[in-house]
Amino acid sequence: MHNIKEIRNDIESFTKSIKKRYIDLDIEEIILLDENNRKFIQKKESLEKEKKDISKSKNKSLFEKSKKISIEIEKISKLQLLAKIKLDNILSSIPNIPHNDVPIGKDENSNVEISKSGEIAEFNFNPKSHYKLGEDLDMLDFDLATKTTGSRFVFVKDKLALLERALSNFMLDTHIINNGYKEVSPPLIATADTMFGTGQLPKFENDQFELKLEDSPERKFLIPTAEVILTNTVKNQIIERKNLPMRLVASTPCFRKEAGSYGKDTKGMIRQHQFYKVEMVSIVEQDQCLNELERMTDCATKILDLLKLPYRKIILCSGDMGFSAEKTFDIEVWLPSESKYREISSCSSCSSFQARRMKARYKNENRETVFVGTLNGSGLAIGRTLIAIMENYQQSDGSIIVPDILRSYMNNIEKINKN
RNA sequence: GGAGAGAUGGCUGAGCGGUUGAAAGCACCGGUCUUGAAAACCGGCGUGGGGGCAACUCCAUCCUGGGUUCGAAUCCCAGUCUCUCCGCCA
Numbered sequence: 001m002h003n004i005k006e007i008r009n010d011i012e013s014f015t016k017s018i019k020k021r022y023i024d025l026d027i028e029e030i031i032l033l034d035e036n037n038r039k040f041i042q043k044k045e046s047l048e049k050e051k052k053d054i055s056k057s058k059n060k061s062l063f064e065k066s067k068k069i070s071i072e073i074e075k076i077s078k079l080q081l082l083a084k085i086k087l088d089n090i091l092s093s094i095p096n097i098p099h100n101d102v103p104i105g106k107d108e109n110s111n112v113e114i115s116k117s118g119e120i121a122e123f124n125f126n127p128k129s130h131y132k133l134g135e136d137l138d139m140l141d142f143d144l145a146t147k148t149t150g151s152r153f154v155f156v157k158d159k160l161a162l163l164e165r166a167l168s169n170f171m172l173d174t175h176i177i178n179n180g181y182k183e184v185s186p187p188l189i190a191t192a193d194t195m196f197g198t199g200q201l202p203k204f205e206n207d208q209f210e211l212k213l214e215d216s217p218e219r220k221f222l223i224p225t226a227e228v229i230l231t232n233t234v235k236n237q238i239i240e241r242k243n244l245p246m247r248l249v250a251s252t253p254c255f256r257k258e259a260g261s262y263g264k265d266t267k268g269m270i271r272q273h274q275f276y277k278v279e280m281v282s283i284v285e286q287d288q289c290l291n292e293l294e295r296m297t298d299c300a301t302k303i304l305d306l307l308k309l310p311y312r313k314i315i316l317c318s319g320d321m322g323f324s325a326e327k328t329f330d331i332e333v334w335l336p337s338e339s340k341y342r343e344i345s346s347c348s349s350c351s352s353f354q355a356r357r358m359k360a361r362y363k364n365e366n367r368e369t370v371f372v373g374t375l376n377g378s379g380l381a382i383g384r385t386l387i388a389i390m391e392n393y394q395q396s397d398g399s400i401i402v403p404d405i406l407r408s409y410m411n412n413i414e415k416i417n418k419n
Numbered sequence: 420g421g422a423g424a425g426a427u428g429g430c431u432g433a434g435c436g437g438u439u440g441a442a443a444g445c446a447c448c449g450g451u452c453u454u455g456a457a458a459a460c461c462g463g464c465g466u467g468g469g470g471g472c473a474a475c476u477c478c479a480u481c482c483u484g485g486g487u488u489c490g491a492a493u494c495c496c497a498g499u500c501u502c503u504c505c506g507c508c509a
Contacts, residue, residue, distance in 0.1 A: 045478045055490040063489040
């Protein structure tokens with residue numbers, strides 16, 4: 001959420017910055033609504049003052065007049081509220097402004113590779129896709145999921161289910177023990193207000209699974225990522241500086257409609273309506289955002305290092321970043337069956353963009369109350385890590401070697417074989 | 420699900436129709452004292468918004484939304500949440 005005061009004070013630089021996002025924005029309308037809103041506020045407040053003075057005077061002869069003023073106030077309030085709602089609707093649908101470090105570009109073609117890591121394995125046979133491997137092992141069942149639930153779901157069974165569980169524990173342990181994150185097991189359902197805080201609402205309502213609630217005007221949603229619920233733990237709060245940075249990690253299912261991606265990645269587990277993800281969230285002092293982003297991204301890549309999976313790190317360009325982000329690193333893991341890198345983690349700094357929406361603040365060193373900085377990153381997406389392990393560790397006979405680091409989490413089995 | 424109690428500033432907590440934006444304490448900040456610290460004493464200290472270059476000023480805000488009244492933290496109605504007790508249940 002942007003500060004209308006800042007926009008008003010420097011319309012030109014705001015317009016220039018937001019252009020980097022390649023969105024349509026009617027700045028004239030914003031300015032007009034803002035002016036109207038303030039005009040009505042002034043009118044309303046001068047009437048309120050008048051009314052207050054009458055009431056203070058306790059002069060009975062003026063009481064009748066006061067009643068009339070009340071009616072007038074009500075009329076103007078309605079107009080003011082209308083302008084304010086319209087203005088807020090527009091403001092709350094404008095994405096965050098990209099940081100200066102961020103390359104300018106319209107879509108993923110302008111993303112920039114920063115580094116590559118790990119050895120890409122040579123296969124002396126044709127590497128299979130994860131879904132072929134999984135189906136042959138009888139440990140991934142997409143048809144069964146279609147029968148019970150619908151498309152874009154999967155049954156993970158047997159040793160692959162164990163692998164999935166092991167990954168969750170391994171990642172959590174690493175972030176808790178080595179990276180200073182505090183484990184949280186959060187609710188998987190969030191209120192509309194919470195969804196607004198991190199930027200899922202109002203603009204991305206179509207991507208969310210909403211629960212059907214009887215007899216209640218309240219709206220509730222399945223979380224699309226633990227970022228939503230973890231970041232909002234500080235909403236409507238003034239945090240003590242000594243408690244910053246706050247680092248939280250959770251392993252949760254995530255639910256996404258994937259609207260607008262029909263026909264994309266329909267085969268296999270790449271794009272599902274439900275998947276597990278280990279999510280890191282940091283709440284920091286504003287000026288620490290970029291340092292924390294580097295740190296968080298390292299926490300994510302460390303997992304891939306330990307799993308010995310090849311990956312690359314890229315920085316997203318201005319047009320490809322998520323709504324709330326000012327700067328984002330994506331980590332992409334190598335998938336032999338596709339001979340390309342696929343996203344497995346996304347780490348973003350949201351500056352104070354979400355904090356403003358959530359009203360999450362802290363007292364800085366000058367004892368001023370200011371908005372915190374928020375960051376989130378996957379560490380990592382479990383489903384996609386499962387895929388990457390299957391494909392990169394596959395053998396010619398269709399079995400899958402268990403990475404060393406995971407064996408203690410998997411009853412010390414070394415290989416996943418067909419039963 | 421049933422029955423009660425409650426929701427006030429960063430925290431604790433008074434107020435229960437008319438300078439109450441709100442006592443008091445704690446915390447915090449500044450100062451005096453002290454070699455330094457503590458203690459003691461003095462002063463300051465909520466949030467959001469509007470106007471103004473500024474000094475400053477105005478409005479809102481005592482869970483949320485309605486209502487009564489010239490006037491509401493205080494009265495009425497609805498809702499949300501929290502706590503206690505009972506019931507049911509993983």
